[in-house]
Amino acid sequence: MPVRYYEGPMRPLLVVFAGGASGPWRIQRIDAVIGESLPITERLAMLEGEGTRHPAEADWVLRGVTSNERYVNEAERAALTTRQAGLDRPEATCAALIPIRKSQTWWELTQEARREIFEERSRHIATSLQYLPAVARRLHHGRDLGEPFDFLTWFEYAPAYREAFEELVGKLRETEEWTYVEREVDIRLIRDGHP
Numbered sequence: 266m267p268v269r270y271y272e273g274p275m276r277p278l279l280v281v282f283a284g285g286a287s288g289p290w291r292i293q294r295i296d297a298v299i300g301e302s303l304p305i306t307e308r309l310a311m312l313e314g315e316g317t318r319h320p321a322e323a324d325w326v327l328r329g330v331t332s333n334e335r336y337v338n339e340a341e342r343a344a345l346t347t348r349q350a351g352l353d354r355p356e357a358t359c360a361a362l363i364p365i366r367k368s369q370t371w372w373e374l375t376q377e378a379r380r381e382i383f384e385e386r387s388r389h390i391a392t393s394l395q396y397l398p399a400v401a402r403r404l405h406h407g408r409d410l411g412e413p414f415d416f417l418t419w420f421e422y423a424p425a426y427r428e429a430f431e432e433l434v435g436k437l438r439e440t441e442e443w444t445y446v447e448r449e450v451d452i453r454l455i456r457d458g459h460p
């Protein structure tokens with residue numbers, strides 16, 4: 266098994282999210298935050314690795330790869346590495362899959378201009394760090410795969426942390442970074458066998 270909690274300099278991992286009748290995650294709700302939603306379905310499976318195939322019975326399938334970081338500086342990387350928790354903690358029975366697409370305007374900016382908006386003006390990392398290690402995360406990139414979403418963001422947390430996670434999502438959606446988001450779907454999930 267690859268080490269999954271640190272998404273820095275590691276080999277890209279292909280991850281397929283399949284919504285349908287099977288999978289260990291029960292879908293609680295699917296909300297269209299910006300733009301078009303995804304069809305409602307019952308369950309979600311997260312399949313990892315190159316050999317992964319689209320499950321034939323899935324209602325929808327989204328793909329992404331983990332990648333190198335684009336924006337993180339050295340101090341931020343150190344802070345993230347010290348604080349972040351891994352996926353699959355037994356107590357983290359809640360999850361969020363939030364697929365996001367940013368606008369053409371965003372992608373036409375230079376890397377420096379994007380960093381400026383992402384961190385210096387929107388404080389994405391500084392704000393989010395306060396919610397670690399309670400929230401575990403993994404970022405998947407879909408843009409270069411020709412996927413409908415540029416990013417598939419995945420989070421796992423314990424039920425007691427639900428409200429705090431809502432607060433974080435609310436703060437991020439108020440930022441300048443989010444003015445470049447043209448499609449966002451918010452999918453909330455509960456691991457099988459949990460209330």
Ligand code: HEM
Nearest residue numbers: 333334335336337363365390393394396400402416418434
């Ligand atoms: C749980 C705490 C969180 C932490 C510590 C965190 C941290 C980060 C970091 C470090 C990056 C930059 C990766 C890079 O350098 O390429 C990033 C990117 C991103 N995060 Fe978060 N994040 C958190 C929560 C969230 C939430 C709740 C959302 C969605 C509502 C989100 C959406 C994104 C997106 C879409 C990107 C990609 C941005 C881009 O490359 O343009 N993050 N996050």
